Amino acid sequence: MNAPDASAVNALMDELGSAARAAAARMAAAPTAARNDALLKLAALLREQRAPLAAANALDIEAALAGGLSGPMVDRLRLDDKVLDTVAEGCEQIAAMDDPVGEITELKRRPSGISVGRMRVPLGVFGMIYESRPNVTIEAASLAIKSGNAAILRGGSEAIHSNLALAGLVQQALAGAGLPVEAVQLVPTTDRAAVGRLIAMPAYVDVIIPRGGKSLIERISAEAKVPVIKHLDGNCHVYVDAEVDLELALKVTDNAKTQKYSPCNATESLLVHVDSAAAFLPRIGAIFAAKGVEMRCGPRAKALLASVPGAKLVDATEADWSEEYLAPIISIKLVDSLDEAIARINRYGSHHTDAILTTNHAHAMRFLREVDSASVMVNASTRFADGFEYGLGAEIGISTDKFHARGPVGLEGLTSLKWVVLGQGEVRT
Amino acid sequence: MNAPDASAVNALMDELGSAARAAAARMAAAPTAARNDALLKLAALLREQRAPLAAANALDIEAALAGGLSGPMVDRLRLDDKVLDTVAEGCEQIAAMDDPVGEITELKRRPSGISVGRMRVPLGVFGMIYESRPNVTIEAASLAIKSGNAAILRGGSEAIHSNLALAGLVQQALAGAGLPVEAVQLVPTTDRAAVGRLIAMPAYVDVIIPRGGKSLIERISAEAKVPVIKHLDGNCHVYVDAEVDLELALKVTDNAKTQKYSPCNATESLLVHVDSAAAFLPRIGAIFAAKGVEMRCGPRAKALLASVPGAKLVDATEADWSEEYLAPIISIKLVDSLDEAIARINRYGSHHTDAILTTNHAHAMRFLREVDSASVMVNASTRFADGFEYGLGAEIGISTDKFHARGPVGLEGLTSLKWVVLGQGEVRT
Numbered sequence: 001m002n003a004p005d006a007s008a009v010n011a012l013m014d015e016l017g018s019a020a021r022a023a024a025a026r027m028a029a030a031p032t033a034a035r036n037d038a039l040l041k042l043a044a045l046l047r048e049q050r051a052p053l054a055a056a057n058a059l060d061i062e063a064a065l066a067g068g069l070s071g072p073m074v075d076r077l078r079l080d081d082k083v084l085d086t087v088a089e090g091c092e093q094i095a096a097m098d099d100p101v102g103e104i105t106e107l108k109r110r111p112s113g114i115s116v117g118r119m120r121v122p123l124g125v126f127g128m129i130y131e132s133r134p135n136v137t138i139e140a141a142s143l144a145i146k147s148g149n150a151a152i153l154r155g156g157s158e159a160i161h162s163n164l165a166l167a168g169l170v171q172q173a174l175a176g177a178g179l180p181v182e183a184v185q186l187v188p189t190t191d192r193a194a195v196g197r198l199i200a201m202p203a204y205v206d207v208i209i210p211r212g213g214k215s216l217i218e219r220i221s222a223e224a225k226v227p228v229i230k231h232l233d234g235n236c237h238v239y240v241d242a243e244v245d246l247e248l249a250l251k252v253t254d255n256a257k258t259q260k261y262s263p264c265n266a267t268e269s270l271l272v273h274v275d276s277a278a279a280f281l282p283r284i285g286a287i288f289a290a291k292g293v294e295m296r297c298g299p300r301a302k303a304l305l306a307s308v309p310g311a312k313l314v315d316a317t318e319a320d321w322s323e324e325y326l327a328p329i330i331s332i333k334l335v336d337s338l339d340e341a342i343a344r345i346n347r348y349g350s351h352h353t354d355a356i357l358t359t360n361h362a363h364a365m366r367f368l369r370e371v372d373s374a375s376v377m378v379n380a381s382t383r384f385a386d387g388f389e390y391g392l393g394a395e396i397g398i399s400t401d402k403f404h405a406r407g408p409v410g411l412e413g414l415t416s417l418k419w420v421v422l423g424q425g426e427v428r429t
Numbered sequence: 430m431n432a433p434d435a436s437a438v439n440a441l442m443d444e445l446g447s448a449a450r451a452a453a454a455r456m457a458a459a460p461t462a463a464r465n466d467a468l469l470k471l472a473a474l475l476r477e478q479r480a481p482l483a484a485a486n487a488l489d490i491e492a493a494l495a496g497g498l499s500g501p502m503v504d505r506l507r508l509d510d511k512v513l514d515t516v517a518e519g520c521e522q523i524a525a526m527d528d529p530v531g532e533i534t535e536l537k538r539r540p541s542g543i544s545v546g547r548m549r550v551p552l553g554v555f556g557m558i559y560e561s562r563p564n565v566t567i568e569a570a571s572l573a574i575k576s577g578n579a580a581i582l583r584g585g586s587e588a589i590h591s592n593l594a595l596a597g598l599v600q601q602a603l604a605g606a607g608l609p610v611e612a613v614q615l616v617p618t619t620d621r622a623a624v625g626r627l628i629a630m631p632a633y634v635d636v637i638i639p640r641g642g643k644s645l646i647e648r649i650s651a652e653a654k655v656p657v658i659k660h661l662d663g664n665c666h667v668y669v670d671a672e673v674d675l676e677l678a679l680k681v682t683d684n685a686k687t688q689k690y691s692p693c694n695a696t697e698s699l700l701v702h703v704d705s706a707a708a709f710l711p712r713i714g715a716i717f718a719a720k721g722v723e724m725r726c727g728p729r730a731k732a733l734l735a736s737v738p739g740a741k742l743v744d745a746t747e748a749d750w751s752e753e754y755l756a757p758i759i760s761i762k763l764v765d766s767l768d769e770a771i772a773r774i775n776r777y778g779s780h781h782t783d784a785i786l787t788t789n790h791a792h793a794m795r796f797l798r799e800v801d802s803a804s805v806m807v808n809a810s811t812r813f814a815d816g817f818e819y820g821l822g823a824e825i826g827i828s829t830d831k832f833h834a835r836g837p838v839g840l841e842g843l844t845s846l847k848w849v850v851l852g853q854g855e856v857r858t
Contacts, residue, residue, distance in 0.1 A: 119797060121801075227656075245854070255857055372454075379852040383856070389545075391539055403656050418802065418805060419804040419837070421806040423810075425808055
């Protein structure tokens with residue numbers, strides 16, 4: 001980038017940031033009803049304004065086709081009726097949820113006479129950086145509005161026309177509800193320098209939420225001057241214990257790996273206790289073989305799978321134990337103990353989501369406690385690690401960090417807790 | 430620093446870090462009883478081992494006197510019976526507290542059949558950087574042990590002999606309880622390069638907690654490669670509303686400013702609604718005058734205080750509104766509305782602790798909600814912002830950040846929440 005461009009972009013971003021900061025203060029103080037009203041108005045606009053949205057979307061689709069983007073990439077850009085219905089319904093669902101802001105919990109009277117509790121408050125301003133799908137614009141906007149934050153959205157350049165049209169509707173809905181339109185702003189330029197500035201203006205932006213490929217998120221994390229809510233990898237494990245319900249283990253392992261290959265909560269690594277291996281491995285191997293799932297095996301696992309017809313067996317390398325395939329591939333290893341399973345998961349896993357399949361209560365409790373991951377599961381598919389499945393109502397991202405938000409992040413992850421003290425003139429002695 | 434030294438120090442710190450990481454995994458899995466046992470053994474050792482502690486402490490005191498340290502600085506170093514009794518009692522109190530680790534809350538059944546909840550778990554390894562007082566070594570060690578974390582402690586060089594002796598007792602107590610001695614390690618060198626490494630080894634250290642002067646904390650925050658739990662300033666405000674109980678306001682404002690001048694929760698700035706000013710200001714001014722508190726005033730406040738006998742009145746500069754004096758000085762300004770008070774606090778304050786004194790419920794609730802500080806108070810002295818007063822049982826620091834821990838940080842701030850999912854073979858459809 002050359003200096004004059006960057007400086008113009010920086011000035012633009014500072015302007016967005018300053019406006020967002022001011023809007024955030026108004027959003028934090030705004031009544032629940034006004035924020036819900038904006039969400040319902042937005043849902044209505046998304047249903048009514050199909051023609052202008054389609055026209056804007058057509059510009060992006062044309063450009064994508066002209067640019068030779070692949071079919072799946074083009075499909076991701078599409079704002080068809082189904083996508084618009086889904087995001088409109090999402091807005092209505094979020095409007096119907098309890099307001100997370102202002103809730104006071106744990107209010108307790110202390111010996112001094114004061115009452116001490118905690119109030120949930122918005123974080124302030126978040127910056128969201130995402131790639132092709134324009135529906136993320138509405139998901140992020142609706143979570144910002146409900147949680148009383150302001151948001152600066154930076155979508156993919158390939159969806160810029162769609163995103164501008166959607167952001168226009170968001171601002172129309174905000175204005176209609178008497179809220180500041182700067183509560184949700186879309187970065188209007190596709191200049192890459194805008195991202196560099198967005199992640200490095202702590203005076204205006206409190207947190208960055210990136211969604212996209214690992215390299216994008218790594219770069220953002222390395223360069224950001226504010227906290228980043230993120231996960232890099234989802235190298236999720238299923239551990240089949242020595243004591244296990246075989247039918248349950250087959251069903252859950254199959255689902256965790258094959259129900260969908262691309263999500264971050266799909267299982268990538270299977271650990272099997274040596275005592276269960278002879279009974280379990282050939283049967284799950286047959287399921288994987290039938291679905292074309294390649295198995296990257298340690299030597300003992302490979303020996304047990306050798307007789308499975310049609311099995312694609314590959315010798316695992318050290319790198320396989322850390323790999324997030326996002327594909328019909330799974331690494332498989334035998335372990336001699338629960339301790340070994342826990343140690344391997346903590347060493348090679350990505351601290352995202354890991355499951356034990358067992359009938360032994362003590363083993364289940366040890367796994368829950370000692371596996372250092374955002375989500376730990378007993379007898380359930382790793383595919384459940386998801387904001388909707390957890391009852392958060394919505395999900396803005398998944399975090400593998402231990403600070404602030406861990407695991408699926410919903411409205412609560414966009415808030416902070418402050419202490420409130422209610423007194424009657426108490427003083428410190 | 431020269432290269433060979435730095436590289437030796439780095440190697441030493443990596444060794445401490447690696448040992449801490451391994452110990453943290455064992456501490457996270459350790460039974461509650463073992464951790465409490467270590468705390469009780471530590472309390473007993475602190476009472477029994479007075480002679481060797483006194484001998485070690487004498488070395489530090491001698492060096493301090495020889496180095497020409499001031500009387501108060503030397504006093505801070507002293508490990509006398511009173512200090513040792515206090516820290517020993519602190520260990521016993523922490524042992525008696527509920528275990529924060531392993532608690533599962535909010536466990537709810539979801540429509541899919543899985544139960545989803547959150548388990549409180551240790552953060553891992555924290556690094557603590559502090560100055561002269563050697564009792565902080567025991568405070569940090571006891572909180573680390575109770576919360577199932579490992580800690581690397583870096584005390585002030587002037588207390589190195591005392592700290593080494595105290596850390597020796599901590600490790601003796603850990604060993605006696607069957608816990609890894611590397612759960613609490615004191616950095617054995619006073620080389621400054623050790624701090625630089627401690628704050629920049631994310632593989633081994635999850636969070637840094639600095640205690641000390643603002644410049645130390647600013648430097649650590651700027652250079653750290655891991656999250657830092659901290660506050661820089663405590664520019665706390667008292668706002669006296671238009672509707673107020675005058676006697677209550679006098680008592681609380683006096684206490685908030687003058688009960689102790691040096692703590693970060695002492696009030697530094699007084700805002701008075703114009704409607705209360707004529708009745709309130711001359712009376713609080715007389716109290717301040719009697720205690721020798723200098724008043725840095727806006728013009729309208731100064732006019733109302735002009736007749737107070739003996740009042741030290743100074744025209745406030747713009748810098749005064751942001752200043753943390755930690756001294757018998759207070760800035761005073763009249764405001765025309767609650768809105769102005771809130772806006773000024775959010776602009777000039779340090780987001781630490783701010784109080785409204787009012788009889789009006791709506792004003793109180795707006796202040797609680799809209800003042801963006803770690804602690805917001807109604808009709809109570811800002812001096813209450815403290816882990817013990819809030820019922821945390823102990824305090825390792827105070828945070829003005831919105832992420833993770835906000836306000837006084839106790840055991841809970843040394844933990845994280847992970848999601849637990851309990852199923853009976855559920856799969857995602």
